[in-house]
Amino acid sequence: MNDIQHNDSAVFRRYLLGQSNAGERSTVERRLMTDREYLDALTRAEEEMIDEYARGNLDAHEKELFESLFLNVPERREKIAFARAFNRFIARHAVASSAKEPAPLPQPVWQRIATVVALACAILLALVSGFIYRRFAQARTELAAAEVQRSASETREKAAAEQLKELEKRNQELENEIAALRQTSPSATSELFTLALTSGWTRSSESVPAANLSPAIKNLRLELAVPDESHYGRYRAQLQTVEGKILWNREPLQSQHASGREVVTITMAASGLPQSDYLVTLNGLTTGGPSEKVASYYFRVVKK
Amino acid sequence: MASSIGLTADAFNQLLDWLDPDRERAARSYEHIRARLIRVFTFRGCSAPEELADETIDRVAGKVAQITQGYVGDPALYFYGVAEKIYLEHSRKPSVLLPRKPLVEAKEIELKYACLEQCMERLSRQNRELILAYYAADGNSKIGLRKQLAARLGLGANALWIRAHRIRELLRKCVKQRYRRMEPDVLINFEGTQ
Numbered sequence: 001m002n003d004i005q006h007n008d009s010a011v012f013r014r015y016l017l018g019q020s021n022a023g024e025r026s027t028v029e030r031r032l033m034t035d036r037e038y039l040d041a042l043t044r045a046e047e048e049m050i051d052e053y054a055r056g057n058l059d060a061h062e063k064e065l066f067e068s069l070f071l072n073v074p075e076r077r078e079k080i081a082f083a084r085a086f087n088r089f090i091a092r093h094a095v096a097s098s099a100k101e102p103a104p105l106p107q108p109v110w111q112r113i114a115t116v117v118a119l120a121c122a123i124l125l126a127l128v129s130g131f132i133y134r135r136f137a138q139a140r141t142e143l144a145a146a147e148v149q150r151s152a153s154e155t156r157e158k159a160a161a162e163q164l165k166e167l168e169k170r171n172q173e174l175e176n177e178i179a180a181l182r183q184t185s186p187s188a189t190s191e192l193f194t195l196a197l198t199s200g201w202t203r204s205s206e207s208v209p210a211a212n213l214s215p216a217i218k219n220l221r222l223e224l225a226v227p228d229e230s231h232y233g234r235y236r237a238q239l240q241t242v243e244g245k246i247l248w249n250r251e252p253l254q255s256q257h258a259s260g261r262e263v264v265t266i267t268m269a270a271s272g273l274p275q276s277d278y279l280v281t282l283n284g285l286t287t288g289g290p291s292e293k294v295a296s297y298y299f300r301v302v303k304k
Numbered sequence: 305m306a307s308s309i310g311l312t313a314d315a316f317n318q319l320l321d322w323l324d325p326d327r328e329r330a331a332r333s334y335e336h337i338r339a340r341l342i343r344v345f346t347f348r349g350c351s352a353p354e355e356l357a358d359e360t361i362d363r364v365a366g367k368v369a370q371i372t373q374g375y376v377g378d379p380a381l382y383f384y385g386v387a388e389k390i391y392l393e394h395s396r397k398p399s400v401l402l403p404r405k406p407l408v409e410a411k412e413i414e415l416k417y418a419c420l421e422q423c424m425e426r427l428s429r430q431n432r433e434l435i436l437a438y439y440a441a442d443g444n445s446k447i448g449l450r451k452q453l454a455a456r457l458g459l460g461a462n463a464l465w466i467r468a469h470r471i472r473e474l475l476r477k478c479v480k481q482r483y484r485r486m487e488p489d490v491l492i493n494f495e496g497t498q
Contacts, residue, residue: 015347016347018348018349026388029344029347029384030381030384032340032343032344033337033340033341033344033378033380033381033383033384034378034380034381037462039340039343040462040465040466042347043343043469044465044469046347047469047472051439055442068349069348069349070349072349072350072351073346073349073350073351073353074351075346075353076346078476078480079476081412081413081416082416082420082475082476082479082480084413084416085413085416085417085419085420085479086420086439086472086475086476087439088413088417089417089420089421089424090436090439090440091440093436094436094437094439094440228410286442290444290445292442
């Protein structure tokens with residue numbers, strides 16, 4: 001199976017996006033008709049591609065190919081809708097569960113049968129040993145009950161400790177956000193200029209969103225609209241000049257629901273922004289993995 | 305066992321005889337071939353893959369007396385050859401590729417998310433933790449994290465995926481059922497709140 005994955009992942013990708021030539025397509029399909037493991041590997045590649053689409057990780061060309069082939073099939077549309085809900089659920093719940101090791105899997109059937117047989121033998125022996133067994137069984141029952149009680153208590157304590165840890169972490173994040181806002185927020189609303197940005201503008205667009213900053217404006221607040229298909233809990237925003245010089249970087253940032261959409265808000269001192277064009281890049285932060293680009297936004301600062 | 309509509313009992317029996325002299329194994333072989341034909345048509349983006357798979361089977365069954373005399377090899381590949389012809393015939397018809405439907409809508413995702421939360425509650429603790437750990441891995445770290453998870457659970461990488469995939473499919477079917485049940489009334493209420 002690993003061999004299949006390593007050798008054929010590029011082939012699968014081309015095939016799933018309808019980009020294989022006739023020969024390659026025929027080779028793939030003839031093999032999937034007769035090879036169960038190959039079909040599993042292809043199904044796995046398909047599932048991963050649906051997840052990539054649901055998480056907004058396909059590039060524009062792949063996205064177009066994907067939609068032309070996948071949205072046409074009712075079962076695949078249903079899988080995509082599920083994948084979006086599923087990935088959102090995973091993003092929201094995986095942080096809490098990643099700290100815990102997955103519980104051991106249930107015993108295989110043969111092991112369970114062996115356990116039952118062993119218990120039967122024990123009962124038979126117990127009948128023979130009479131009184132001794134009764135004493136032993138009684139003691140074992142008491143021990144098991146105590147163990148169950150102790151285990152339940154430990155589980156409750158562990159869950160409570162994790163919940164507390166999570167709340168403390170969230171609290172700390174909120175305190176950090178408040179502290180950051182205190183440092184950057186203006187004392188009066190008139191000193192603040194707010195600019196709402198959506199991704200999709202290019203620098204060559206005629207009407208790039210502009211912030212007209214008079215000398216009285218102390219701070220610039222940018223409201224970055226998060227694309228619908230992005231469901232990250234936390235984000236990193238980076239401001240740079242169009243020449244690529246990084247001016248400002250902050251994480252983790254939480255998105256908020258405002259006016260029917262998710263936005264990430266950042267505030268910065270207007271004095272640090274001379275008249276020019278700028279680019280803000282928004283990256284989604286994943287659990288334990290690298291950040292992933294979500295969107296970029298161009299805007300222009302005009303000094304009055 | 306599903307049989308296609310256009311098949312007579314006689315032709316169907318002949319087809320099964322060709323697939324395997326043992327009737328039980330022949331039935332399994334028929335189901336596998338039909339399922340894989342559906343996958344082929346699905347992968348090619350056909351909007352009605354089951355219909356095309358059944359048409360393929362009907363076409364093969366109609367010629368099974370001739371096939372048994374001359375064909376040597378895996379029957380599945382014979383079906384595949386016919387499926388290619390069926391696809392070509394249908395791809396020439398303008399109705400095969402339907403106009404692209406709009407993207408999945410946000411309200412559907414919200415409702416399915418609510419269904420999913422209920423379905424997750426029905427999973428055992430082990431399965432819930434496994435699926436969260438497996439699918440949380442993303443990006444470059446995915447391979448390494450899944451290897452660690454497989455090692456912890458004493459499974460091979462493929463066995464781990466199969467287990468995670470089965471749980472995911474159970475969840476998908478559960479969500480699909482719940483969504484269908486809630487659709488008529490909840491959707492109306494949802495519209496009302498817009």
